[in-house]
Amino acid sequence: MNKDTSSILLSSQEQTERIGETIAGLLKPHDVITVSGPLGAGKSVLCRSIIQTLCPNVTHIPSPTFSIINTYSAKHFSLFHMDLYRIKSSSELTIIGVDEALGDTTVFLVEWPDLFEQKYITNTTRLLRITMTMQSDQRTLTFETQKSCPFPYESMIDYESNNML
Numbered sequence: 001m002n003k004d005t006s007s008i009l010l011s012s013q014e015q016t017e018r019i020g021e022t023i024a025g026l027l028k029p030h031d032v033i034t035v036s037g038p039l040g041a042g043k044s045v046l047c048r049s050i051i052q053t054l055c056p057n058v059t060h061i062p063s064p065t066f067s068i069i070n071t072y073s074a075k076h077f078s079l080f081h082m083d084l085y086r087i088k089s090s091s092e093l094t095i096i097g098v099d100e101a102l103g104d105t106t107v108f109l110v111e112w113p114d115l116f117e118q119k120y121i122t123n124t125t126r127l128l129r130i131t132m133t134m135q136s137d138q139r140t141l142t143f144e145t146q147k148s149c150p151f152p153y154e155s156m157i158d159y160e161s162n163n164m165l
């Protein structure tokens with residue numbers, strides 16, 4: 001896969017939430033945001049901030065750890081927030097409704113995304129792949145996209161200071 005990549009350092013949960021707000025403003029129907037990283041890295045914090053920005057009337061945004069998928073209605077698309085930690089085979093993704101949602105105006109926010117990426121990402125997917133690593137309250141976010149269909153994450157990064165704008 002032809003890739004582009006950049007990293008930023010976030011020193012508080014608020015900064016992670018601010019990046020979520022910025023990502024929310026860049027989203028278009030059919031985009032896929034995948035978020036990888038260890039337990040407690042902040043994947044749900046980031047996704048929750050994206051959802052809250054797009055759905056300001058939603059008061060409760062639970063982690064999909066047990067439900068696997070939580071859905072929301074944003075102004076221009078549906079949002080599927082997924083946590084695939086407990087999914088063991090890609091056929092289960094069809095059963096839980098991903099194939100169907102792909103045909104609609106859906107944006108996917110996917111935690112533990114390996115099976116999803118293997119099954120659904122093509123050269124024409126506008127993918128933003130985020131990998132989070134953690135050191136106490138600091139998080140490093142690495143952004144990756146596909147050259148064939150780039151997600152414009154560069155607008156979030158100040159390359160001079162190697163930090164976010």
Ligand SMILES: Nc1ncnc2c1ncn2[C@@H]1O[C@H](COP(=O)(O)OP(=O)(O)OP(=O)(O)O)[C@@H](O)[C@H]1O
Pocket residue numbers: 010011012013014016037038039040041042043044045046063065083111136137138139
């Ligand atoms: N800079 C930061 N960004 C995000 N979260 C942070 C940060 N610093 C501390 N935290 C804390 O880290 C925790 C992240 O929890 P969260 O549920 O988002 O993790 P997760 O990656 O989704 O884990 P899981 O794999 O279990 O779903 C929260 O308790 C949050 O308050």
Ligand SMILES: [Mg+2]
Pocket residue numbers: 043044045063065083111
């Ligand atoms: Mg989570």
